[in-house]
Amino acid sequence: MILTVSEEVREALAAGRPVVALESTIIAHGLPRPRNLRVATELEAAVRREGAVPATVAVLDGRPRVGLDEEQLARVAREDGVRKLGHRDLPLAVASGASGATTVSATALLAALAGVRVFATGGLGGVHREWTVTQDESADLGLLARTGITVVCAGVKSILDVPATLQRLETLGVAVAGYGTDRFPGFYLSDSGHPVDWRLDTPEQVAEVMRAQDALGGPGSALIVANPVPVEEQLDPGLHARVLDGALRACEEEGITGQAVTPFLLDHLVRHTDGASLAANLAAVRGNVRLAARVATAWAGREGA
Template identity: 85%
Template structure:
């Protein structure tokens, strides 16, 4: 059912480092044609770190772990590419649909293929006004039952960060800051909230992964929260002002449910003159570089 590229399959079988990459950022997160250039750049960053990239997507109803250039171009340029969470995978497969994978779908398919390390931008989480909407990303529940290491820049700053951290604790998902005791805020190096554990280098991350396996228990993920460099983050004052405006606009226009996150992210891009998009890409690049180093340490290289 899951089609694993020859390169990824051979690397996993040989115990060589592999890094999973999501495809939603390519199909839905960036404008064309920059999205295709960034997709290639991220794969090259993985290779420069000594690992094999495994970009994940569903094409014509077939989940792929590892894409060739033609498949990557389809994800970046083809109209009608859907956005697939893990709940959508069986529907997409049965319908023969094509879609880009979110964090939860990427993590699930990566784990199925034996890939242990996954790099992304920011996780989904608990939405603001959760007590009214009960709106929570599918990322959290999936990570609570999937043994994968996710290198990310925390959770999207438009979310309820403290509630998300509490939810991760309740679900038993391990969270550590990378080189910091503060939880990153996606566009921001510091969300304003602490983390209990700090890991200082890829060897320490790999040691935690080995301890997870040795201890057994529920197959939960490890989140390695890697902050965007401060000199590349979105200006915190600008972020606060624009996000506040975006939330008011969201209310005024009656935007609800799954439409809230793309609405807020789009508002941030437009009203920061693209600065939020550049901070997003800076975070993703840093996470991909670190993930390659973690995968190498995990592989014992």
């Protein structure tokens, strides 16, 4: 099989121990060097402190990998030319021997193929603003509709059309629950301004839903656990609104379209909030990683019961 699962992750899965998948796009494309490698190491360490095994996912020299060693993690962080890979790109990367960091969709797919059930990330992609004109929607949504994995995230990126994304997830049959909240988080913000229908308050409750998914045996789809960034660590909502409004105007004025829109808006937010948006992003990721490890531990305990 072309998918390579590290020995540590493989042994943990075989023994029924908790494992958490981590994406690598934040390492290669989301943070400046050398901070990116420090954060990658920090996130793996956070998983271990909670008693779980980290499984960072990437493609190196055409080989998809679930679980990286220190040298491989450093390659993702330091090498030039590391591509950004969605799940549609995987066959092309494999055939061409390319190296790439995996997005939410690619990470979820490869983790699920390896048998990893819990995945921690920052924010999901979703339906883009002006969707009725551009028809622009993240590949994350369709992939999660057919992949049985639990994704702990801070909602969807607030630069997107949040209500349209929630509606799309409902249409696709993807379960969404707020963690400790009745409100859907907005990535940089604790509250996007929109409610969720379901609330879970403990890792054990999340694990119970996962067991119910398996018991029902319906179409395999993801469970999204929307974990808000703490209020004290969120981006100031007023600042967020002002800067995002300016970013959207700049995007239109400069004729930015398609895949270039999201990185343009995110970069604009970082620059015009003096890095406060990046700090909120990292706070959300750290919280999601810790929660995912606790969910994976509860899941492993339930499986072994």
